[in-house]
Amino acid sequence: MIATTHRNGPRSWSALIFATLVSLSATACGAEYGGLDLSLSQLPPDGSGVLLTQERIRIPLGLAVSVKALPRSRSVEQYEDNVEIRLQAEDLGVATVYPTSKPFHFIITAGGVGQSWIHVFVDREQVDRIPIEVPNPPR
Amino acid sequence: MKARPHHHRHRFAAPALPLVALALFASLGLSACMEAGLASAPLNQVGERGEGRFVYQCVNENDAMFPCEQQDYFPDTIALGSRLQLRYRPYASADAPAAELTLRSASPQKLEFIAPRQFIAHRSGYVAVLAVDSIEARDLLHLYIQPVERLAIRYVDVATDLDVIAMEPGQVRQVLAIPYAAKTQQIAAGSLEYNWSSSSDKILQLRSNPKQRRIEIIAHAEGTALLTVVQGAIERSIEVKVSSKKESTDKGSSKSGPMPEGKPGLVDTHPTTPSLHAAPGDHPL
Numbered sequence: 001m002i003a004t005t006h007r008n009g010p011r012s013w014s015a016l017i018f019a020t021l022v023s024l025s026a027t028a029c030g031a032e033y034g035g036l037d038l039s040l041s042q043l044p045p046d047g048s049g050v051l052l053t054q055e056r057i058r059i060p061l062g063l064a065v066s067v068k069a070l071p072r073s074r075s076v077e078q079y080e081d082n083v084e085i086r087l088q089a090e091d092l093g094v095a096t097v098y099p100t101s102k103p104f105h106f107i108i109t110a111g112g113v114g115q116s117w118i119h120v121f122v123d124r125e126q127v128d129r130i131p132i133e134v135p136n137p138p139r
Numbered sequence: 140m141k142a143r144p145h146h147h148r149h150r151f152a153a154p155a156l157p158l159v160a161l162a163l164f165a166s167l168g169l170s171a172c173m174e175a176g177l178a179s180a181p182l183n184q185v186g187e188r189g190e191g192r193f194v195y196q197c198v199n200e201n202d203a204m205f206p207c208e209q210q211d212y213f214p215d216t217i218a219l220g221s222r223l224q225l226r227y228r229p230y231a232s233a234d235a236p237a238a239e240l241t242l243r244s245a246s247p248q249k250l251e252f253i254a255p256r257q258f259i260a261h262r263s264g265y266v267a268v269l270a271v272d273s274i275e276a277r278d279l280l281h282l283y284i285q286p287v288e289r290l291a292i293r294y295v296d297v298a299t300d301l302d303v304i305a306m307e308p309g310q311v312r313q314v315l316a317i318p319y320a321a322k323t324q325q326i327a328a329g330s331l332e333y334n335w336s337s338s339s340d341k342i343l344q345l346r347s348n349p350k351q352r353r354i355e356i357i358a359h360a361e362g363t364a365l366l367t368v369v370q371g372a373i374e375r376s377i378e379v380k381v382s383s384k385k386e387s388t389d390k391g392s393s394k395s396g397p398m399p400e401g402k403p404g405l406v407d408t409h410p411t412t413p414s415l416h417a418a419p420g421d422h423p424l
Contacts, residue, residue, distance in 0.1 A: 042187060045265050045281050062246040064267030064279050066188070096245075098269065098276035100188070107276045109245035109267060137264045 031083075033127040034074025036120050041066035041105055049138045057118060057130055059095070059110035060137040066100075066107050071122050084123050091116035095132050110134040184213040186278030191229035191240075191270065193280045198222045198257060198330040201352045203318055214328030216320040219286040220371060221329020222259050227270040229277060240270040240277055250282065260284045260329060263321075287331070288321035290368055290375035295353060304366065304379045306358035311346065315353040316368045316375070331370050338365035343379050 035054045044050065044063045051058035052067060059065050069087060071079050087097040087106050094116040098107040108118070113134050120128035183194045195214060197207040202223070204214055217223060227240050244250040245267035250258050258268075263284050270278040291300035295313045306312060316335075320327035335349040337356070343364035346355040356366065358381040367376040 044267065045283070062249040062262070062264055062266035063281070064245045064269060066279075098271065100275050101277070107269065107279060109269065111246045112248055 030075070030077035031071075031073035031079045032075040032077075033071055033122055035072045036128060036130065037070045037072050038130075039068045041068050046137070049135065054130065057108070057132040059108060059132070059134055061110050061113055061134055062137065064107050064109045066105065068104050069106055069120075070104055071120075071127075079122075084121075086121040086124070088119045088121065089116060089132070090119060090129075094134050108132075184280055186227070186270065186280050188278045190278045191227055193268070193270075193278075194226040194228060195328065196224035196226060196256075198224050201333065202328060202330040203326050203352070204328045205352075214325070215283065216323045216325045216327050217260050217282050217284045218318055218320060218327035218329040218331055219260055219263055219284055221327070221331045222253070222257060223329045224257050225268060226256055227278065229270070240272050243269045243271050245269065245279075249284065283323070285320040285322050285327065287318040287327055287370055287373050288324075289319045290370055290373050291317040291319065292366065292368060292375055292377050293317055301377055303377060306343075306356075306379060306381050307383050308358050308360060308381055311355055311357045313353060313355050314366070316370065318370060318373075334369045336367050336369075337379075338367070342381050 038052050038054055038057070040047075040050070040052055042065075044065055046060075047063065047065070049058065049060040050063065050065055052065065069085055071083060071085060073079055085104055086099070087108075089095045089097050089108075091114065093112045094110075094114040095118065096109045096111055097118060098109070099105075100107060111134070113136055115131065115133050117129040118132050119126055120130065183192050185192050193213065195204065195207055195212065197205045199205070202221070203218075204212060225242055227242055229240060242252075242256060244252055244258060249262040249264065249266040250260055250268065253259050260266075260282075263286060265281045265283055267279050267281050269276045292304075292314050293300055295315055300317065301314075304312065304314070316333050318327045318331060319325070331352070333350060333352050335345055335351075335354050337343040337345055339362065340359075342358065342360050342362040343366060344357050344359055346357050348354070356379070358379070361381050361383060364379050364381070365376045366379045367374060
């Protein structure tokens, strides 16, 4: 019995450890950042010069653009609804990002002509940066 | 033969009475919502996120929207180089009581913050103003800035741009400058600096500060003088014909009658100023 117990013991321990590892890895890497889906919540007046993609943002000087930013997962696991997204402009002389009361909604303002980056944080971890260009408004 | 002119007077009087009534109503309506012809102006502006209202305020009397508080008006176009004041009134709700919000310009290069709620317009085009609390942006509004393209001169209480002013010696009038914005052709809001002058002090003198948008002029002697107002690089001059003859009338760019009398803001402020409607024999001078 004791042997039997001994034989069953290591088997159940390894199963437990395996299950724990699988569980831990699933928790840590449930969703894997695969990009930021940006969409305009509201087009500014004369917004013809506005460009908003996950690769590039362009906002003419002086305009403010309301955007919705949703992280996209490239793994099978998707982001939870309560995932925390933060956008932060690198050069505040070029652009500023303001959070709003609505989750995933931001306002990006084009403060000065130039180029910079918008850094993307998911659950407080920087995962991406998107180039932003602020040109003079089209005439 | 005596009854004929009497009969004629009746025939003229019948259509004239409704016309006079109409003119009075129009005049009262105009004086209530101008001095700048703002009859179709919208109320102050709801923010683009709909969480409150942006309120436009005049910095001083040199704003073409003056008096802003009475008009409750949000202008379409802001004059380049002008100063303006904005406020934001958030809609209060049970779970989110109205908080004190700061107004920020999206681009100080275009609209610079110079004092609490006060801005100066530096560059043409759209610029956003954001209502921000300590954490987040609550609302925003895009303003449209354009340079002043042309100036007009008006009497203070008639919304008609003048081409000529007819006055009699001794008469005093108040006139003001109206700045029109490029592109929109709207009256441009914002406090600007003006400079008035008369080509002949012997004929026409300025009685008030020539740096104001609204000035008082007095006719001294018969003749024609040019009344000029300058704002930045834009200038507008009109002829002021001073004559004691009664047939002289004011000519506007559109049909404009003589000044109404006995109303608040009356132009003829001089106690000895003769009425334009007075008969020659009634002339006090």
